[in-house]
Amino acid sequence: MGKRSADDAGSSAAAPHKAKRSRTGIRAALPTSDDAWRRKLERAKESNVIRAKTLQTYAKVKARALAAEDGKAASxxxxxxxxxxxVAAPASMHPERQARIDDTEEAGGSGRDDKPAERQRPQRGPGARPAKRPQSFFQKAQEEAAQKKAEAEARQAEFARRAAEREEARARRARHQKAMAKARRVDTHKGGRNGGGGGDNQRRKLGRESGVLLDRVRKMMGK
Known part of the structure; x- marks a missing residue:
């Protein structure tokens, strides 16, 4: 290795020196704990002020309401x-009116009976209908309930009758189908007429089938 040239030495001497940032400047730029506590205290003061105002307003409104209630109770x-x-003190009557009332009582006192006069009811003939008394709400409700109950029982009876008819018709069809199946029973005979291997020979019982059909026709004509 050789010696450094003069150019290298001049360039290194001309390079600017970078100043270091002090720690005090960094601390000043950063938020401190005092600022945080100060903001917290300010928020607490604001909330306390708002709460105090709310309590004062509530106390005023409550006092007004109590005063109004006391005034109503007093009135x-x-x-x-x-x-x-x-009610305790009887009203004083005019003397002239009192004198007229006394004269009327003296004039009609002799012909007045002690018992109250009974109401004269109009006499009805032998064929007249008795007077119909007005029904009370309970009687009307009771009659409506009885009517609804009777209608429900009638509907239930009709439903039971129709169900019985359907069941009877179903049983009748089942009997008819069973009888027709017996009348159309298949008799199988192996072998043909000449002893060969012919197919099945189906024989229908016409007497039994005709009887079933005749009963069915009679029922249809009877309806």
Whole structure:
């Protein structure tokens, strides 16, 4: 290795020196714990102020409501006392009116009976219908319930009758099919007429089949 040239030495001398950043500047730029506590205290103060205002408003509204209720209770009590006093103290009657009432009582006192007069009911003839008393709400409801119950029983009876008819018709069809199956029973005979290997020979019982068909025709004509 040789010595460094003069150009290399000049270039290294001309390079600027980079200044280091102090730690105090970094700390000043970063948020400190004091700032966080300060913001927390400010938020707590704001929430306390809002809460105090809310409590004051609620206290005012409650006081107004209590005052209004007390006023209503006092007015009701005064009205009740006045009404009781009016009922207790009899109203004074005018002297002329009192004199007329006394004269009327003296004039009609001799012909007045002690017992109240009975109402005269109109006499009805022998063929007249008795007067119909107005039905109460309970009687109407009872009659409606009885009518609905009767209608429900009638519907149930009709349903049972139709079900019985369907069951009877189903049994009749089953009997008819069974009888027809017996009438059309197949008799198999192996071997043909000449002793060969012919097929099955089906024989229908016409007497039994005719009887079943005749019963069916009679039932259709009877309907």
């Amino acid at each position: 009701k009590q005064v009205a009740g006392e006045e009404e009781a006093a009016a």
